[in-house]
Amino acid sequence: MASGAPLYATVETFSPEGEPFQVGIRWKAWIESFEDYLAVLEVKDSQRKLQYLRYHMGVKTKQICKIFPNYTSLNTYEAMVSALNQHFVPKVNKFYERFKFSNCKPRHDEKIDSWVTRLKQAATLCEFPELEERIIETILLLTPDRKFRDKLLEEDPLTLDKLMEMARLRGISKSQTDSNETKEFMSKGQERKGRLPAYVQRNRSGESTPRHKPRARDQRYPSAQGCRRCGRENHRARDTDKCPAMGKQCNNCKKWNHFAQACTNKRNQRSSNVVYKTEDTQESDYDSDRDWVLSII
Template identity: 30%
Template sequence: MDRLPEFAAFDYADKADAGPKWEKWIRRLELLFTGMDIEDNGRKRALPLHYAGERVFDIYEAEKGHTAPNYAATKQVLADYFSPRKNPQMEVYKFRNCKQNASQSLDEYVTKLRKLSKDCEFADADNEILSQIIQNCRSNRLRRRALREPDMNLKTLLDLGRALEVAETQALTMEAQNERYSVNNIRKPPGKQRSRNPRSKDQVTKSESNIDKPCGNCGLTHSRTSVCPAKGQQCRFCKKLNHFQRVCRAKKRASGQHRNPNVCMR
């Protein structure tokens, strides 16, 4: 008789996470069956009880009842113990209420939906995932495109969603670079010159007190005598000149924001 190869026992420490660990352990054991060309049902039943360890063997003896002494039944007894069946209705509820959050990519969201769908007993999981993405994804562009094309399948939707994510990332990077370029090209105020009519101390104090207030056109802090970096620039939101999108009053009104009374107006 051939000597049995070494195989790690089942690490059963906490029943709360034993289900996924058991599924992974039994899949690895079945790969061993394939590698050793084990097809005999009796040997396949005996090996998990041998390799899993004494504690698992005791669990099987207590839980087996009148089940048949074969591999499939033995495997099911232990699977039911470590991974008790969940309530399909509750799992469907969790699936339906799963929305893509701000930090998730589309692929991460789909992975989460696939995990939730395993316990929902859907007849067509891909179709359910497709519907869930259309309803609860963050991208309005992706949603509108999917609604315009009702025959779109899940693969096509995911390809489109990934392309939109890449385009959005590139656009944000370019916009940030453009704003930094605009700020870096501010003309420096002319050097100090002697004034024939020097300002009074009160005038200097009043002028310098405005330096620490953000400008209402660019959002930066600079003195009133400096050239505003937003001068001549077009707002990407309202398309008007001489201010940036981040301080656009039309955008703030559209989003329900209130004007900050500390922001200086130009």
């Protein structure tokens, strides 16, 4: 070790385990840290660098090196690093990586710092000549805030630091506006809670009286929720075991399995001077057509 080198300088042993793609990324980061480590120790001789590399690469990485066809000829630091790079760093399709980068959209309510960090990580294997410009272009294309995009386009020159500063200020302003709108909406909701329905009005004494009482539906006729065979609402037409009209003949169209009050055939109905009325019968008498008396006014 060179004299005067700091004693606390160290580097962790590299682990080659894991997914190949992730191992390649970790190897590139590790060898970069190792180069800094050698610079701190002021180690410049190639053989000394190789010794440090063999020591810190770890047992598992040494075993990988021994299976290299040209292992015996890897007697310099540069040759060893080159062989390890070819083994750990997979061949990358930079156009595919750039495609993924260009589709790195912002997540819901994501801060600008988080988005820029993800863009930088996605650009690791893209080999962009000007990374900052590509990040700015991507943000301009993918930001969902059109007004913010227009403001950015007015800036000349536009740097990444300037863009992030403007995004932070807009985020604070937007959050304050959203908070005020939420409070206003909640206050209006409280006001609406105290209001009476549209068909109720207050008289002079302050008492509330219904202006128009809601009309009850005529239970004699079938509804969209009831049985279209008999008109009742406690079952559906497909519940044939519950429907009293099953096996009965309609007095209107003479067809079977439905009552006249539920009949959709208007062949025998004469005109508006024909009306239907019911006699006072028990609920059990509702099951047949005999309860209906045809009267002509």
